[in-house]
Amino acid sequence: MELIDQELTLSQFEALPSNVVVPLCEATSADLRDWSTRLLDAVAAQDDEAIRRARHSLKGLCGNFGAAAVMHHVDSDLSSTDARARFLDCVEATIAAVVAIAAPLVPQ
Amino acid sequence: MPGTPLSSFAMPHEVAAAIEPVDPAAQIALLERRLARAEAARAAAEHLLEQKSRILAAANTELTARQDKLSTSLERRTRQLLDAQRVAGFGTMLWDIKHQQLELSPQVQVMIGLEPGSAVKTYRSLVRGLLREDRRRLLDWMHGELLARLERDHCIKYDGQPCQGSPGPCEEALREYRIEVRCPAEKGGEGVRSLRIMAQFQVDSQCRPAMIFVTVQDITRQVRADNEAAALRARELQRLADLERLNKELLLAREQADLANDAKSRFLAMMSHDIRTPLNGVIGMLSLFDESTLTAGQRRTLALVRSSGDQLRVLLNDIIDLARAEAGKLALTPGPTNLVDVLTDGADFWRHLADDKSLSLDIVLAPDTPTWVEADSVRLRQLIDNMLSNAIKYTSEGGVLLKTRVLPSGWLRTEVIDTGIGIPAHRRTELFSEFSQLNLLGSEPGGAGLGLAICQRIIEVMGGRLGVDDAARGSCFWFEIPVVRIPVPKRVANPVVRSLRGADGRVPRVLVAEDLATNRIVVEGCLRKLRCEVHVVEDGQQALDAVGSGEAYDLVLMDMAMPVMDGPEATRRIRALPGELAQLPIIALTAFTRPEELEPMMAAGANDSVAKPIVIDDLYRAISRVLGIPVEDDVAH
Numbered sequence: 001m002e003l004i005d006q007e008l009t010l011s012q013f014e015a016l017p018s019n020v021v022v023p024l025c026e027a028t029s030a031d032l033r034d035w036s037t038r039l040l041d042a043v044a045a046q047d048d049e050a051i052r053r054a055r056h057s058l059k060g061l062c063g064n065f066g067a068a069a070v071m072h073h074v075d076s077d078l079s080s081t082d083a084r085a086r087f088l089d090c091v092e093a094t095i096a097a098v099v100a101i102a103a104p105l106v107p108q
Numbered sequence: 109m110p111g112t113p114l115s116s117f118a119m120p121h122e123v124a125a126a127i128e129p130v131d132p133a134a135q136i137a138l139l140e141r142r143l144a145r146a147e148a149a150r151a152a153a154e155h156l157l158e159q160k161s162r163i164l165a166a167a168n169t170e171l172t173a174r175q176d177k178l179s180t181s182l183e184r185r186t187r188q189l190l191d192a193q194r195v196a197g198f199g200t201m202l203w204d205i206k207h208q209q210l211e212l213s214p215q216v217q218v219m220i221g222l223e224p225g226s227a228v229k230t231y232r233s234l235v236r237g238l239l240r241e242d243r244r245r246l247l248d249w250m251h252g253e254l255l256a257r258l259e260r261d262h263c264i265k266y267d268g269q270p271c272q273g274s275p276g277p278c279e280e281a282l283r284e285y286r287i288e289v290r291c292p293a294e295k296g297g298e299g300v301r302s303l304r305i306m307a308q309f310q311v312d313s314q315c316r317p318a319m320i321f322v323t324v325q326d327i328t329r330q331v332r333a334d335n336e337a338a339a340l341r342a343r344e345l346q347r348l349a350d351l352e353r354l355n356k357e358l359l360l361a362r363e364q365a366d367l368a369n370d371a372k373s374r375f376l377a378m379m380s381h382d383i384r385t386p387l388n389g390v391i392g393m394l395s396l397f398d399e400s401t402l403t404a405g406q407r408r409t410l411a412l413v414r415s416s417g418d419q420l421r422v423l424l425n426d427i428i429d430l431a432r433a434e435a436g437k438l439a440l441t442p443g444p445t446n447l448v449d450v451l452t453d454g455a456d457f458w459r460h461l462a463d464d465k466s467l468s469l470d471i472v473l474a475p476d477t478p479t480w481v482e483a484d485s486v487r488l489r490q491l492i493d494n495m496l497s498n499a500i501k502y503t504s505e506g507g508v509l510l511k512t513r514v515l516p517s518g519w520l521r522t523e524v525i526d527t528g529i530g531i532p533a534h535r536r537t538e539l540f541s542e543f544s545q546l547n548l549l550g551s552e553p554g555g556a557g558l559g560l561a562i563c564q565r566i567i568e569v570m571g572g573r574l575g576v577d578d579a580a581r582g583s584c585f586w587f588e589i590p591v592v593r594i595p596v597p598k599r600v601a602n603p604v605v606r607s608l609r610g611a612d613g614r615v616p617r618v619l620v621a622e623d624l625a626t627n628r629i630v631v632e633g634c635l636r637k638l639r640c641e642v643h644v645v646e647d648g649q650q651a652l653d654a655v656g657s658g659e660a661y662d663l664v665l666m667d668m669a670m671p672v673m674d675g676p677e678a679t680r681r682i683r684a685l686p687g688e689l690a691q692l693p694i695i696a697l698t699a700f701t702r703p704e705e706l707e708p709m710m711a712a713g714a715n716d717s718v719a720k721p722i723v724i725d726d727l728y729r730a731i732s733r734v735l736g737i738p739v740e741d742d743v744a745h
Contacts, residue, residue, distance in 0.1 A: 012721065063720050100388035
């Protein structure tokens with residue numbers, strides 16, 4: 001499964017002013033980490049509403065880049081330690097992939 | 109006859125004369141006259157006889173002289189003929205078929221190892237003089253060809269009709285039979301003499317074979333020469349075969365080398381591609397560092413890491429390009445290109461590097477330089493970048509000039525002239541080879557030496573030319589490419605030219621309510637690209653406050669799921685505001701796509717919706733719909 005849809009991600013960045021590329025990378029990495037943590041916390045607390053909310057936000061974020069792997073994890077059972085670790089690894093890898101796509105567009 | 113009267117034996121006047129009386133004197137006179145005439149006749153005859161004898165004697169003398177002369181001539185000619193035969197290495201034989209006589213010239217006898225003058229009665233004697241293995245062959249030939257011919261009592265024309273003794277020699281008579289045989293060169297010796305025997309029938313007046321005239325030619329030298337030539341030819345053929353085999357082996361080796369090279373290129377390209385992706389991540393991550401929190405030393409380290417990363421990225425891009433070129437996959441993507449923009453952007457891009465080295469960087473475009481051309485702008489820019497970066501890299505003082513002009517042929521010539529160290533003429537061809545670095549500065553200022561090689565490949569694909577000349581100081585790198593001028597495109601395939609303006613020409617003022625920073629940036633970026641004024645808030649409550657604050661918004665983009673106050677609630681409350689504020693157009697931003705999922709927003713009073721992820725064209729159309737701005741349908745995106 002692809003981490004992200006590279007063409008979609010590139011088109012997202014290219015459609016925006018070049019000075020937005022870095023802030024968008026920063027925001028993406030911050031949002032993904034933040035909502036991943038919230039999801040895991042909600043799962044740990046068995047707070048269904050918080051889980052629904054976190055899942056929704058993460059899917060919204062992932063939609064921007066076609067981050068299929070994270071979406072898959074979001075809908076999976078994240079109660080085990082192993083699943084949580086894999087999920088966080090996937091999130092970090094997705095962030096790296098998004099930044100890799102965006103990096104050439106960063107003004108020199 | 110006894111008893112028969114005399115008158116019955118004589119004519120009447122004789123009888124009359126006989127019975128007349130005879131005058132003796134007259135008889136005597138008559139007899140004397142007769143005697144005198146006879147004497148005269150005898151004398152004349154003797155005279156004639158004497159004359160004839162003299163004539164005959166003279167003739168005989170003459171004939172004898174002639175005969176002697178002819179004999180001498182014949183002997184001389186025979187001698188000459190024999191000499192000629194000896195010198196020419198051929199002899200003759202004449203076989204009288206009727207009398208079964210065989211006549212050999214001395215040269216033939218010499219050729220077959222007989223003593224000159226030896227008596228040879230039949231052709232079988234000749235056969236014995238040949239090599240054993242050729243005897244049977246000659247006999248077969250004679251029986252099969254010559255003697256079979258003799259069995260026919262007249263010759264047969266080639267058309268199958270009997271020859272009825274035509275006045276000239278018939279075709280059959282002219283036919284020549286030939287065979288080549290061998291005999292010992294000398295008795296008891298190992299040498300071999302090769303003979304060519306050519307036989308031709310001589311026919312009589314009825315066109316019947318009368319004689320066989322045979323020439324025997326010593327072709328030992330010719331055969332030897334032929335054998336040597338054949339051997340030489342065989343050696344040549346062998347050599348050719350060897351060369352061909354070698355060539356095949358070389359081709360195979362070349363093929364294998366090409367395959368290996370292709371595999372290497374593919375591997376290199378694949379690895380470079382795979383390395384480039386995480387490298388981009390590393391470089392991207394570096395850009396996220398907040399330098400203000402770093403110490404001076406850390407900033408220097410960071411700058412070094414960035415610089416190394418950039419170099420590595422350039423190298424990887426070059427390797428991928430080169431591999432693509434080697435695989436023949438370096439293709440152009442022509443499209444409407446603003447040539448002036450490409451050139452000036454290229455110069456602007458490298459200006460900071462020139463500034464760092466205190467170099468001037470000027471650009472001079474000839475007035476007839478076309479603005480819009482059909483070209484691959486990316487590859488064109490790659491050429492400009494490469495030449496400018498090289499020029500700046502190898503110039504320590506002075507400056508760099510980028511100039512263009514249109515050639516009489518209509519091609520575009522672009523020159524990058526520097527005041528750098530220059531390039532010796534004898535080393536210029538090295539410039540365009542892969543991984544070529546001339547080391548003119550003592551040490552290379554960076555790079556893998558791929559740039560110009562790639563430029564060369566790009567120019568080849570473009571069908572142009574690339575070169576380097578001397579400049580007044582330094583070098584002049586140039587390329588010439590065919591360009592196709594095109595009219596100014598009506599709309600450029602770039603969303604940046606689109607803008608949303610109402611009938612009054614004013615740009616829309618848009619309020620965005622979105623809790624996720626990522627989405628806020630995307631939406632804000634899209635709106636700014638559409639030339640909108642943007643105000644961003646993070647939840648429904650802030651949106652409600654902003655609308656109620658008196659700020660004049662033309663539109664609200666409202667996310668559905670937000671903390672504090674969600675989109676539907678904020679929408680409901682805006683619709684409940686007094687006056688025109690309640691009519692404020694609201695577009696729902698949502699990742700929900702099913703109608704039932706959108707229902708809360710639409711029920712709360714949203715005018716339209718845009719699905720996430722946001723696509724600028726979708727946003728443009730939704731805003732146009734809601735604000736009643738005509739849509740530019742043919743805008744490319």
